[in-house]
Amino acid sequence: MLAKVSSCAVVGIDALAVEVEVDVASGLPSFDIVGLPGASVREARDRVRSAIKNSGFDFPMGRVTVNLAPAHVPKAGTLFDLPIAMGILAASGQLPLPARDSPVMVGELSLDGSVRAVWGVLCIAAAMGGSPRLLVLPRGNRAEVEAVAGVRAVPVATLREAAELAKQGWPRAEITAGVGDPPAQSRDDPWKDVWGQETAKRALEISIAGGHHALLIGPPGAGKTLLARQAARLAPPLSRDEVVEVSRIYSVAGLLSEDEPFLYQRPFRSPHHTVTIPALLGGGAAPRPGEVSLAHRGVLFLDELGEFDRAVIDALREPLEEGVVTVSRVFGRCVFPARFTLIGALNPCPCGYLGDPERPCSCRPAEVHRYRRRLSGPILDRIDLFIRVQRPAAGEARLRGGQRSAPVRDRAAAIARARRLQRERFGREGRLNGEIPFDEIHVYCVLDREGERLLRRAAAGWNLSPRSVHRVMRVARTIADLEGDERIRAQHVAEALSYRQESQLA
Numbered sequence: 001m002l003a004k005v006s007s008c009a010v011v012g013i014d015a016l017a018v019e020v021e022v023d024v025a026s027g028l029p030s031f032d033i034v035g036l037p038g039a040s041v042r043e044a045r046d047r048v049r050s051a052i053k054n055s056g057f058d059f060p061m062g063r064v065t066v067n068l069a070p071a072h073v074p075k076a077g078t079l080f081d082l083p084i085a086m087g088i089l090a091a092s093g094q095l096p097l098p099a100r101d102s103p104v105m106v107g108e109l110s111l112d113g114s115v116r117a118v119w120g121v122l123c124i125a126a127a128m129g130g131s132p133r134l135l136v137l138p139r140g141n142r143a144e145v146e147a148v149a150g151v152r153a154v155p156v157a158t159l160r161e162a163a164e165l166a167k168q169g170w171p172r173a174e175i176t177a178g179v180g181d182p183p184a185q186s187r188d189d190p191w192k193d194v195w196g197q198e199t200a201k202r203a204l205e206i207s208i209a210g211g212h213h214a215l216l217i218g219p220p221g222a223g224k225t226l227l228a229r230q231a232a233r234l235a236p237p238l239s240r241d242e243v244v245e246v247s248r249i250y251s252v253a254g255l256l257s258e259d260e261p262f263l264y265q266r267p268f269r270s271p272h273h274t275v276t277i278p279a280l281l282g283g284g285a286a287p288r289p290g291e292v293s294l295a296h297r298g299v300l301f302l303d304e305l306g307e308f309d310r311a312v313i314d315a316l317r318e319p320l321e322e323g324v325v326t327v328s329r330v331f332g333r334c335v336f337p338a339r340f341t342l343i344g345a346l347n348p349c350p351c352g353y354l355g356d357p358e359r360p361c362s363c364r365p366a367e368v369h370r371y372r373r374r375l376s377g378p379i380l381d382r383i384d385l386f387i388r389v390q391r392p393a394a395g396e397a398r399l400r401g402g403q404r405s406a407p408v409r410d411r412a413a414a415i416a417r418a419r420r421l422q423r424e425r426f427g428r429e430g431r432l433n434g435e436i437p438f439d440e441i442h443v444y445c446v447l448d449r450e451g452e453r454l455l456r457r458a459a460a461g462w463n464l465s466p467r468s469v470h471r472v473m474r475v476a477r478t479i480a481d482l483e484g485d486e487r488i489r490a491q492h493v494a495e496a497l498s499y500r501q502e503s504q505l506a
């Protein structure tokens, strides 16, 4: 007998329909699965066989053939266990054959027949929102599915339970209501523990407001990590759509739990400089998203940028350029979103004190040269804001007689306004000034005459590359947005230019 059960494969963060066809025929006992890669076939067979027996059913004598179709859809993970087992029970006459519009099923089986949570369920739920079909899923994934509106979900804890429900013709499912409003964010001042450093704070506010990649350059102990971490908290909360979008990535990464079924906070990821390329970009037999995707819509902080392997830094090129990362795998390629704001931190030289007003640098010029060469041009080329950070003692001296900082609620409000202006400008959520493509710069970054003159003079005087000029224009756009100014004026250009002192790294 032939039984067909509907299921889903998760590719990247998208769900694709998969049909599980099970044929039970007479003949010598065998159990074959077609369409699963390599070792996972053997494992799935062992789990399914034990789960069926330990749930009080018979594993059919004879030839059991399972086909996961279509063949070209890459399949990975353990989520086909439940539909395979249900198909075997139907094809061997222990359950009614599923109808055409039968439920979509996913779930991993334990040897004892319990259904265990799988990764990627939020992606499947997102694809099924509004569909009249039922989604039968592990009880452990229930909270995750509730993030999506309009899914008819039936959580099950065991194969036995799923089989009983199938015999009864499936219950009326609860329809999920979707993610609620994000909890109110704490209102304490992210900068309250960061003394002085007004220039760095201002530059990081621009970075967060417009999604501009930034590099903090300063000696050890200057508080670069604290600055980056606190700056990330200045961003406005994720919208409801973004909550689902970001949570889908965490679902595939297997990082959601029943207690924390989705992410409300913008991510802040800070991988160590020993991070491998697969951990950074994603990968594996069942590809999991890497750090660049886990930082999607948030901040990717790379401390001690000079210590990262050159190949790792080079690998950042695609996500920085495209906002996605392509992961190669056995069955082809899959794509994960990776649109983040990069904040890097760098010592100015190996000892860290080059240019420090109080402590002499002990490095030889050749060492400094070698240290800086390790940072590939392609990355420095994508940095919008170069920010000098001094140690607090020096920063204190600078601040004396300097400006008093604006209250943080004004700064947060300015960032929120800048984000709103960008949403109106680009007509959609999430696109930021830092991503304005080259051929649209002159549409969105209109300078007044003074600003134009200043930029032209600086470009000639500093010998700025066209790419650098565009970076200045994008940053100036954000500075104007922070002031609610539609026109980009000379003072905005001047400030943007002040963060462009690549000479510090030459």
Ligand SMILES: [Zn+2]
Pocket: 349, 350, 351, 352, 353, 354, 361, 362, 363
């Ligand atoms: Zn040094």
